[in-house]
Amino acid sequence: xxxxxxxxxxxxxxxxxxxxxxxxxxxxxxxxxxxxxxxxxxxxxxxxxxxxxxxxxxxxxxxxxxxxxxxxxxxxxxxxxxxxxxxxxxxxxxxxxxxxxxxxxxxxxxxxxxxxxxxxxxxxxxxxxxxxxxxxxxxxxxxxxxxxxxxxxxxxxxxxxxxxxxxxxxxxxxxxxxxxxxxxxxxxxxxxxxxxxxxxxxxxxxxxxxxxxxxxxxxxxxxxxxxxxxxxxxxxxxxxxxxxxxxxx
Amino acid sequence: xxxxxxxxxxxxxxxxxxxxxxxxxxxxxxxxxxxxxxxxxxxxxxxxxxxxxxxxxxxxxxxxxxxxxxxxxxxxxxxxxxxxxxxxxxxxxxxxxxxxxxxxxxxxxxxxxxxxxxxxxxxxxxxxxxxxxxxxxxxxxxxxxxxxxxxxxxxxxxxxxxxxxxxxxxxxxxxxxxxxxxxxxxxxxxxxxxxxxxxxxxxxxxxxxxxxxxxxxxxxxxxxxxxxxxxxxxxxxxxxxxxxxxxxxxxxxxxxxxxxxxxxxxxx
Numbered sequence: 001x002x003x004x005x006x007x008x009x010x011x012x013x014x015x016x017x018x019x020x021x022x023x024x025x026x027x028x029x030x031x032x033x034x035x036x037x038x039x040x041x042x043x044x045x046x047x048x049x050x051x052x053x054x055x056x057x058x059x060x061x062x063x064x065x066x067x068x069x070x071x072x073x074x075x076x077x078x079x080x081x082x083x084x085x086x087x088x089x090x091x092x093x094x095x096x097x098x099x100x101x102x103x104x105x106x107x108x109x110x111x112x113x114x115x116x117x118x119x120x121x122x123x124x125x126x127x128x129x130x131x132x133x134x135x136x137x138x139x140x141x142x143x144x145x146x147x148x149x150x151x152x153x154x155x156x157x158x159x160x161x162x163x164x165x166x167x168x169x170x171x172x173x174x175x176x177x178x179x180x181x182x183x184x185x186x187x188x189x190x191x192x193x194x195x196x197x198x199x200x201x202x203x204x205x206x207x208x209x210x211x212x213x214x215x216x217x218x219x220x221x222x223x224x225x226x227x228x229x230x231x232x233x234x235x236x237x238x239x240x241x242x243x244x245x246x247x248x249x
Numbered sequence: 250x251x252x253x254x255x256x257x258x259x260x261x262x263x264x265x266x267x268x269x270x271x272x273x274x275x276x277x278x279x280x281x282x283x284x285x286x287x288x289x290x291x292x293x294x295x296x297x298x299x300x301x302x303x304x305x306x307x308x309x310x311x312x313x314x315x316x317x318x319x320x321x322x323x324x325x326x327x328x329x330x331x332x333x334x335x336x337x338x339x340x341x342x343x344x345x346x347x348x349x350x351x352x353x354x355x356x357x358x359x360x361x362x363x364x365x366x367x368x369x370x371x372x373x374x375x376x377x378x379x380x381x382x383x384x385x386x387x388x389x390x391x392x393x394x395x396x397x398x399x400x401x402x403x404x405x406x407x408x409x410x411x412x413x414x415x416x417x418x419x420x421x422x423x424x425x426x427x428x429x430x431x432x433x434x435x436x437x438x439x440x441x442x443x444x445x446x447x448x449x450x451x452x453x454x455x456x457x458x459x460x461x462x463x464x465x466x467x468x469x470x471x472x473x474x475x476x477x478x479x480x481x482x483x484x485x486x487x488x489x490x491x492x493x494x495x496x497x498x499x500x501x502x503x504x505x506x507x508x509x510x511x512x513x514x515x516x517x
Binding site: 013014016023024026077080081082083084096098100104105106107109110114118121122123 | 258261275278282286354355357358359360361424428429430431434511512514515516
C-alpha cells in the first residue's frame, strides 16, 4: 500500500550569491574575525514550506495549484526525496519516481540508445527489461536510427520526444510530476498525451503541480492550493481550481 | 517498502552511505559505463592509455636512469611502480573535487544515494588503474625484481590507499561544492608533488635530509604498494602514516557528509 504523509513540515533553503562561494573570502573572514566580508556570512534563507500537513492515500491523484514561487516545486522535491525537511514528520511508503523535466538525468554525451538503458537503470529497470521497450521507444519518438547518435546532436524537440518515450515505459509506484508530460509540436502533444495517460493509469499515487486546469480536472481526484509555503485549502479539483482562479482574478 | 520517515540529518546521511553500499551494482554499472564512454569513437580504445603511458614510461625511465647513474633493471621497476601509484593518486584527487558537480544532473533527478556517486568514482578510477597495470607487468617481465611472499602485501596496501582516496574524495567534493575555488588550490599543489615525492628518485638519495620523504604522506601511500613489488619490506612508518590517514579521512569524510549531505542539492 503506497502512502504519503506530511505533518507540519518546514523546509528552508539557502540562497547563495557569488561571493559566498569563495574560499578565499571565507578564509579571510576567519582570519580577521569576521571584520572583512562580514556581509557574506549572512546567508539568506528562504522559508519555502511553512508547516505543510497532508496525507495522500493509495489511488489518490493530488493536484497542487498555486502561483509561481508558492512552494509547489519545493513540495514536490521534498516528497520525491531530494530535499530533507528542516522540521516536522514525513513518511513516504512506496518508491517515488520524479519527473520534473523531460530530459532529467539524460547524459547528452551518450547516444540515445545508451540513454535508454542508463535512464532505465536509474529508474530501477534492469537492462534486459528495458531491451523489450527499445523498439517501441524508437517508433514512438520517431527517432529511428538517430538513437545511435549522441543526444547532444539532437534538436530540442528530439530530446523531449526521447525523454517522453523513455519515461512513459515505466511502472511507477508514486509518480511526482512538475507539469504534465508532453510539450513540443502539436502533433507530438497529441501522441504524448495519450501515452502519458497510460503511464498515469499505472501509478498508485500521483502528485502533480500544474498551471493547466484542464489537465488537472481530467487526471486528479483531489487538489490542494499552496500559497507562500502553506496549504490554503484542500478539496475537489473543481472546487480548488475555482477558488484559486477567483482569488487571482 | 519501509516508509521513509524523516529522521535527523545524521541518520539520513548514514542511511545514504549504507544504501549506496547495498546498491553497489548501480555504482558498478555507472562506473563501467563511464569508462566505456571514454573510449567511444577512439581508434585505439583502452589501448590508447596503455600505449601513451608506456611510451612516456620508456622515455622517462631511460633518461632518469642515466641521470641518476642507475641501471635500467634497478630503476625501471622502481619508477614504473611509483608512477603508476602516483597516477592513481593524482587523478583521483584531481577528480575528487568534481564528483558532485559532474553528477549534478543525476543528483537532481533521481533520489538514489549520493554515496553511490563516490563508489562510482572510486570504481571508475580502479578500472582505469587496472588497465595501466599492464605496463607495470611488461616492465616487471623485462626487468624482474625479487618477488617473494611479502609481495602479497600489495593487496592490503592498495586497499588502504583506496580507502584514503575515498574519504578524501568525500571531503574534497563537499568543500569544493561550497567553496568553488578549492579545486584550483588542489591543482596547484598537485603539480609540484611528483617532484618532491620519491617517484623519480629514491629516499636514500636524500642522504641527511630523509625527513623530506618522511613528512610526505604521498610517499608513504606509494611506498606501501611499491615496496612489496620491488621485493623490499615497507617501513613500519609508511604503514602507520597510511593507516592514520585512512582513519583521518574516513572520519573527516563521514563527518562532513553527515553534516552537509542535505545541503548538497542547494549548493549544486
